[in-house]
Amino acid sequence: MGAALLLALVIAPEDADQGISQRIFYIHVPIALTAYFCFGLGALKALLLLWRGEERYDLESYVAIHQGTIFGALTLITGAIWARASWGVWWTWSSNQLVLFLVLFLFYCAYFMLRYSLEEGPRRARSSAVYALFGLALIPVSFLAIRLADDFIHPTVFTREGPQMSGTMFATFCVSWGAVTLLAYVLYRVELAGKRLDADLRELREALR
């Protein structure tokens, strides 16, 4: 992570249009991509839960979505910082990426509300899994909707011709992306282990009663 930050801030050449403020995109875009990946992982675990019925998938799905929501919140914050640096405003509705993340953030916050208001058990696991799958379906549908609704002024990073970045910039971007993904993975494993420990502890307490 340190190496990625170093590369991003010092070694990569300045982008001609936006100068030093462009550097935050090395953090912002990988965080956004990681958030999407976490939501996708959460939905995959949810599907496995519904299909195979093994209980462990519920916790894995929950942790993945929790990570995704955290990274989603970070995307919104870093996006706001970037918007402030590039366009002078903290928020703009014309940025499709930010609006999409806002909708997804709201959706997944409701996921937690759903989870906390249901009693623990297979019903909660299944309802959460179904909701996570809806979230995955919402991502492309929302994206399409927002695109229909607004002008598109968020700078495109990857076009069909390939990444619109020079060699060093692309290398920095990849390192940064790798670093953020590694961070997400580590957080995921740590949180999953913690939650499993909690569950085991609770079971032991019940057994001893």
Next chain:
Amino acid sequence: MTYLADVAALTRKDLRVELRGRDTLPAMLLFVLSALVVFHFALPEGSGDTAAYGLLWVAIVFTALLGLARAWVPEQEHGVLDGLVLAPCDRSAIWLAKALATLAFLVAAQAVALPAFVLFFEPLDATALAGVLLADIGICAVGSLMSAMAAASRAREVLLPLLVLPLAIPLVIGGVGASVSDEGGRFLLFLALYDGVFAVLSWASFEYVVTE
């Protein structure tokens, strides 16, 4: 063929319960009319004509939420939902029947609300009406599932809007686009896509929500 017969029987039951009880539909009707009046006062001078279309969609979404909140209440009394789940019919038929019944109520409420809107605010063209119908289908499909999820929880009245509103955002975008934009056709196509995707998803996953 028994699948369709099950759906028809369950839809008839819901409609009959509502006709005899008469609690949801009058509430929805009165709510949407009151909301339209509030919107007149909410729109400041010089807001422009198109702002009213946006508010129409807000009214539609919240009226639908009102109807959906009460959708599963008849099933919850006397454990009817458990009985239906135990019955030898496909669980998704329960969802389909509920969605169709809620759609019927929503369309009935709009049959009064839309003429009122035209009277108070702006005219509505065929694209806008098609948009309303498509969005109704979408919101009833998704909302029936979410309402079943919320019905099992402790905080059901609060939870339902939280679950449905993020999913309703694309519908509002599609609907307002169909009402306001020149290329309404694209928005109608989008609404149809939304309906297709989420109706299939709801139909497939309802079973997992109601069974233990």
